[in-house]
Amino acid sequence: ASSGQACLHCQPCAIVSGWGGAGAFSDGKLTLTTDFGGWLGDYIGEAKLRELIDYIDQIYLQFGAPVHVHGSDKERIREIQRQAAAAELQLIPAVVRRLGTDRAYKILAGMRHALADRGVEVRTLTPVKSLLVEDNEIQGVELANGEKLYARYVIAAPGREGSEWFAKEAQRLGLPARTNPVDIGVRVEVPAAVLSHLTDIVYESKLIYYSPTFDDQVRTFCMNPYGQVVVENNAGLLTVNGHSYAHKKTDNTNFALLVSKSFTEPFREPISYGKYIASLANMLGGTVLVQRLGDLLDGRRSTPERIARGLVRPTLPEATPGDLSLVLPYRFLQSLLEMLAAFDKIAPGVYSRHTLLYGVEVKFYSSRVELSNQLETAITGLFAGGDGAGVTRGLAQASAAGVHMARSILERTKN
The missing domain is CATH 3.30.9 (D-Amino Acid Oxidase; Chain A, domain 2)
Structure with a gap:
């Protein structure tokens, strides 16, 4: 984008997907x-x-x-x-x-490096196929390659690029939502x-x-x-x-x-x-x-x-x-x-x-799933936020939603 050259048709698009929510570039x-x-x-x-x-x-x-x-x-x-x-x-x-x-x-790259230094694993080019739920509790996610990752808590924040996927998953799981x-x-x-x-x-x-x-x-x-x-x-x-x-x-x-x-x-x-x-x-x-x-x-x-x-x-x-x-x-x-x-x-x-x-x-904004004041869905342990979940439409509120969900989960892990 910065070079002014024509769209390279990269898949997925580096402008709308990837690290940082808006990909490699946003209007900042x-x-x-x-x-x-x-x-x-x-x-x-x-x-x-x-x-x-x-x-x-x-x-x-x-x-x-x-x-x-x-x-x-x-x-x-x-x-x-x-x-x-x-x-x-x-x-x-x-x-x-x-x-x-x-x-x-550069700021987003710095944030990623800081997380890596703290031992956080970041997987890119790793599409999620579906959310794993049992007895109305989140179990983890299944990746497109068939691998299953299990977790007590899952945050669904797929970005605008993933808004349609999240809307379909919410419908499949019977989560109440409004358009x-x-x-x-x-x-x-x-x-x-x-x-x-x-x-x-x-x-x-x-x-x-x-x-x-x-x-x-x-x-x-x-x-x-x-x-x-x-x-x-x-x-x-x-x-x-x-x-x-x-x-x-x-x-x-x-x-x-x-x-x-x-x-x-x-x-x-x-x-x-x-x-x-x-x-x-x-x-x-x-x-x-x-x-x-x-x-x-x-x-x-x-x-x-x-x-x-x-x-x-x-x-x-x-x-x-x-x-x-x-x-x-x-x-x-x-x-x-x-x-x-x-x-x-x-x-x-x-x-x-x-x-x-x-x-x-x-x-594109996903359907707004019914959420608690901690941004938790009706499925225990499944949180949703950001533009892709229909909660925000901008960098500041999306960032704020991420912090809020992280604090909510951290508080539970202390108990």
Whole structure:
């Protein structure tokens, strides 16, 4: 990803799987707030979540995270909130500690080495086939190669890449669960100057909007000032994401624009639905698609020539110019366009005809299994946490969930 070369189609994808949850690379942002980033607070309470976020923040600092944080200028943030409200947008402020994709890699590597020094065995490229349960108590796991590992306690934290596996295992084991929403949208790329008056202050502009036509929630996510658009390979399904590097900057800023959609009975397959939408883009372009906003509004596909004439130079040159209206359902597309028009009121240039839209970006979350305040399932000794278990959706809360589960198990081993 850092070299800017095309997707290598490695299996499993080094961006979405592997050590650290986000693989070898993540966008490297710690959002130090309880207001968003998952639902961990629903289980453990806001005060406990606040304590855990502060705790994991100190751990990242010990392993090399920068001391500087973004989003501490409350007066300027209030002014941005006022402007956003006038445009029917809600800005949720947060203090952000930006690691950067390159620094995040080094920090995660340092954590792994520290664990190895303490005698912790880490097995990668070791898929788990199933959870072993007997008399409603966890016994261990069975690996894809048939090997069985036995343990008194098991933590299921498979990451977004493993969210579908966990949902199927939960269903097989009869664990009560409710379906999480699926987030489907695009990755937006604009000149960095268009958003610098926001990103210089808050870095991560977390904006929420409700579309007038369908009243669907649309939100910004994973904003990367001076960043780079990248491809993710989800078991052969190519989707889009964004990174930013601490020591390597581009002239553009990118961010995800996602429509959150919850489904009602009898539909229970939001992950399959999201994968189907993404597969349409792959079918049309062989990889992810890119389209100028002006071409989309004019009802025509983008071509290499039209992209080349645009004012925004794509940071993902391997994306195929195409037509996102052939991929995204009308409801999603309309909500995204309405959000972009509203965003333009506080950041003129976002709704420019030269703005690039990459698709599809999809965020997969597993069904939310019923958990205790220790994040234990109805099966004794089986804990579940992180994005892949539908509990969190971000680095800070996922880290906090891991610490919370570890403390819960440690307390039991003392008794």
